[in-house]
Amino acid sequence: MGYGKLRGLCLFFGALWLIVPLHPASAAAPSEEQMLRRIMREVNELKADKQQDEEKIQDLEQRVGAIQNQNHQLKEANQKLQTDTTAKIATLQTKVDAPPSPEEFGGAFDRYLGTHTFTVTGAAGGQFVYNQQNAALNNLHHDSQNSFFVDWEPMILYRPTDWILFQGVISTGFGSTGTGVDLSTADFQILANKYLTVVAGLFDQPFGDWYETQSPMWVNRFVTAPLPFGVESVVPPGEIGVQLRGGMQFGALGQDFDYTVWGGNGPNYSSTVLGAAVSSPTSVASSQSSGKSIGARFRVYPLPLEKEWGRLELGASTYNGEWNNRDWLTSWGVDFNYFIDNLQTRGEWLEAYRQMPNGQTSDNRQGWYVQAGYFLGGLNVPYIPDQLNGYLQRLEPLVRYSGVNQRGVSTDDLAAATGIGLGGTQVGLVPDFGINGSPATYAPHAREVALGLDYWFAPSIVWQNEFDIELPRAGGVFVSPTGVETPAGATPNDRAFLSQFTVGF
Numbered sequence: 088m089g090y091g092k093l094r095g096l097c098l099f100f101g102a103l104w105l106i107v108p109l110h111p112a113s114a115a116a117p118s119e120e121q122m123l124r125r126i127m128r129e130v131n132e133l134k135a136d137k138q139q140d141e142e143k144i145q146d147l148e149q150r151v152g153a154i155q156n157q158n159h160q161l162k163e164a165n166q167k168l169q170t171d172t173t174a175k176i177a178t179l180q181t182k183v184d185a186p187p188s189p190e191e192f193g194g195a196f197d198r199y200l201g202t203h204t205f206t207v208t209g210a211a212g213g214q215f216v217y218n219q220q221n222a223a224l225n226n227l228h229h230d231s232q233n234s235f236f237v238d239w240e241p242m243i244l245y246r247p248t249d250w251i252l253f254q255g256v257i258s259t260g261f262g263s264t265g266t267g268v269d270l271s272t273a274d275f276q277i278l279a280n281k282y283l284t285v286v287a288g289l290f291d292q293p294f295g296d297w298y299e300t301q302s303p304m305w306v307n308r309f310v311t312a313p314l315p316f317g318v319e320s321v322v323p324p325g326e327i328g329v330q331l332r333g334g335m336q337f338g339a340l341g342q343d344f345d346y347t348v349w350g351g352n353g354p355n356y357s358s359t360v361l362g363a364a365v366s367s368p369t370s371v372a373s374s375q376s377s378g379k380s381i382g383a384r385f386r387v388y389p390l391p392l393e394k395e396w397g398r399l400e401l402g403a404s405t406y407n408g409e410w411n412n413r414d415w416l417t418s419w420g421v422d423f424n425y426f427i428d429n430l431q432t433r434g435e436w437l438e439a440y441r442q443m444p445n446g447q448t449s450d451n452r453q454g455w456y457v458q459a460g461y462f463l464g465g466l467n468v469p470y471i472p473d474q475l476n477g478y479l480q481r482l483e484p485l486v487r488y489s490g491v492n493q494r495g496v497s498t499d500d501l502a503a504a505t506g507i508g509l510g511g512t513q514v515g516l517v518p519d520f521g522i523n524g525s526p527a528t529y530a531p532h533a534r535e536v537a538l539g540l541d542y543w544f545a546p547s548i549v550w551q552n553e554f555d556i557e558l559p560r561a562g563g564v565f566v567s568p569t570g571v572e573t574p575a576g577a578t579p580n581d582r583a584f585l586s587q588f589t590v591g592f
Contacts, residue, residue, distance in 0.1 A: 209242040209256065210305045210547075212589035218524050218581065236260065238304065240271070252276040272325070282333045286349075289327050289368060293347045293384050294404045295435050296422045298324050305591035308431075308460050309539050310553040311523055313489035315454025318364075318528055321439045321491070322406050322418050325368040326351035326380065341392035346385050353380040353408035354416045361443065361450050361566045362495035362531070380408025380416075397427030404437075414442035429462040447570065448494070456489035460539070485539035493531050495564040495572060501529050523555050523583035530578045531563025547591035555583040 217233040238260040245253040255273040274288030291299040297316045301307055302324075315321045328351025336343050356363040386402040402422045410416050420437030434457035441450040463482045468475075527533060536556040543549050559578035566572050 204246065206244040207241055208244065208592055209240045210303055210589060210591045211237075211239045212304050212587055213237050214310065214585060214587040216523060216583065216585050218583040240304065250278045252278075282335060284332050286330045286332065287328075289325060290330065290349075292323055292325055292382075292406070293330060293332070293349060294322050294382060294406050294418070295384070295420050295437060296400075296402060296424060296433065297435060301433075303591070304587070305547055305549060305589040308458070308483070308485050308541060308551075309487060309537055310551050310585040310587045311537065311555065313435075313454075313456035313458075313487065314491045314528060314533050314535055315435070315437055315456060315489065317522060319452075319454075319491045319493065319496070319533065320365045321437050321452045321454040322420075323354050323365050323368060326382075327368050328352060328380070339391035339393060341388065341390060341398070343388045344386070346383070348381075348383045350379055350381050351408075353378055354406075354410045356410060356441075357500055358497055358568065359411065359444055360497055360568065360570050361447055361564075361572070362493060362500075363450075363497045364500040378409025378412065380406065382406040397425060399423070399425045410441070411444055414444055416441045429464055430459070431461070432457075432459045434458065445570075451494065453492040454490065456487060458485060458487035458537075460485040460541075481543050483539075483541040483543065485537075485541065487537040487539070488535070489537070490534045491532070493563065495566045496529055496531050496575075497568075498565050499568050501526075501565070523585055525555065525557050525579075525581040525583050527557035527559045527579050527581045530559035531575055532560040532578075534558040534560060549589055551585075551587045551589065553585045553587075555581075555585070557581040557583075 214236045215233070216236065238258070240256055240258050243253075243255045243257075247253075253273075253275050256271040258269040258271050270289065272288070272290055274286050274290045277285040277287070279285055291302065293299050297313065302312065302316070311317065316324070326349065328349055330347055330349030332345070332347040334343055334345030352368065355366045355368075357366050382405060384402060384404040386400055388398065388400055390396045390399045400423060403420070404422070405419045407415065407417045416439060418437065418439035420435060422433070422435040424431070424433035426432075434455070436455045437453070439452045441452075443450055460483050463484070464480050466476070466479050468479065522528075528535065534557070536558060538554045538556075540552045541549050557580055559580070561575070561578055563575045564572040565575055
C-alpha cells in the first residue's frame with residue numbers, strides 16, 4: 088500500500104472525529120481511546136504490508152540479475168564452442184586432404200595386422216651330463232659317460248587380430264648323436280569370449296600340470312623331467328586335435344575354477360607288445376587307429392588372496408582313446424601345487440590302462456612325483472660380507488622323488504630310445520638333452536631321487552645343477568619284438584650329475 092493512500096486515510100478519520108458531535112459516552116459506542124487504538128493497529132498493518140512488498144521486490148530484482156548473469160555466461164560459452172568447433176573442423180579437413188605420413192601409415196598397417204604382429208621368444212641352454220652306470224640293464228651298453236649338449240627352442244607368436252593367436256615351438260638340439268629337430272607345438276588360439284578359448288592344432292597334452300606348464304627348460308626347476316614324463320611316459324606328451332578351455336571366479340579374488348576338454352587323433356605306441364613306449368602325437372596317416380581320443384581336466388584354486396594363505400591348485404584329469412582300432416587306453420590323474428612365500432611344492436599321480444591285442448595281459452602303468460623347493464631370498468647369514476649374502480639369496484635348493492610302475496618294458500625301446508621332443512634319437516642309451524641317460528630309468532619299476540641347486544641370475548636366466556640317485560626296484564619283465572618275456576633281473580643303482588645354463592627370452 089502506497090504512502091499517499093495512508094495519508095488520505097488519516098485525514099479522513101481526523102475530519103470525521105471533528106465533525107461528529109460530542110455526546111455522552113454510552114455502553115454501545117466505542118470510546119475515543121478505542122478508536123485511536125484501532126486506527127494505530129491498522130496503520131501498523133499497512134506498514135508491515137509495505138515492508139513485505141519491498142522485500143519481495145528486492146528478491147525479484149536479485150533473481151533477475153542472476154538470470155541475466157547466467158545468460159551472459161551461456162552466450163560466452165556458446166561463442167567459445169563455436170570457435171573451437173570451427174578450428175577443429177578446419178584441422179580435420181587439413182588432415183583429410185593431406186596424404187598420410189610414414190608414421191601414420193605404419194600405425195594403420197600394424198592395426199590391420201594385429202596388436203602383436205610377429206614375435207620370436209623361447210629358450211636356449213647348454214648342458215653337461217656325467218653318468219656313472221654301475222651295472223648293465225638287460226645286457227645293454229652301460230659305460231659311464233660325460234658329454235656336452237646344446238638346445239634351442241624358439242617360439243614363434245603371430246597375432247593377426249585381437250582374437251586369434253598362433254604359436255609354434257621348434258626344439259633343436261645338438262649332442263653326441265648329432266642334430267635333431269622336432270616340432271613341439273603349432274596351434275591357433277581363438278578367444279571366443281571371456282569364458283571360452285578354442286585351441287586347434289598340435290598342442291601339449293593338457294593332462295595334469297607337467298607337459299603344458301612345467302616342461303619348458305627354464306620353467307622346470309630341475310634339468311630332467313620326473314620319471315612319469317620322461318623315457319617311460321604314462322600318457323602321451325602331445326595331441327593333434329581341438330580343445331576348449333576357460334575359467335571363472337566363484338568367490339573372492341583368487342578363488343577360481345578352470346576347465347579344459349579336448350579331442351584328437353588318439354594315442355600311439357612304438358609296437359603292439361607289452362611295455363611299448365608312447366609315440367604320440369602322430370598324424371592321421373601313421374595312426375594305429377581310426378578312432379579318436381577325448382580328455383578333460385578340471386582345476387580349482389580355493390584360497391582367496393586376501394587371506395594370504397598362499398596359492399593352492401588342485402586338479403584332476405582323464406584321457407581316453409582307441410589305439411589299435413578296437414583296443415583302448417584309459418588314464419586318469421590328480422595333481423596339486425602349493426606356493427607360499429619362498430616355498431614351492433607340487434606333485435602328481437597318474438595311472439593308465441591299455442588293452443592289448445592277441446590275448447596279451449593288459450599293459451597297466453602308474454607314475455608319480457612330488458617335489459619341493461625353497462628360495463633363499465630372505466636368508467641373511469651373520470658375520471659374512473653383504474655381497475656373499477647376495478649370492479646366497481639367489482639360490483634355490485630342491486628335492487624331488489619320482490617313480491614308475493609297469494609290468495614290462497620293450498627291448499626295442501631300450502635299444503634305440505627316443506626322447507620326448509628334446510632333440511633327436513638316442514642310440515645305446517646315450518643321453519639326450521634333458522635326460523640323464525641312465526639305464527635304470529628304463530627299468531619296469533624305476534625310482535629316482537633328484538637333488539637340485541639352482542642359481543637365478545634373473546627370473547628367466549638360471550644355472551641349474553642336479554644330482555640323480557637311481558633306486559629302481561627289482562621285478563618286471565623285458566619284452567622282445569615277438570612278445571617273448573624275460574625277467575628283468577637285477578637293476579643298477581646309477582648316479583648322474585647334470586649342470587645346465589638356460590636363458591628364456
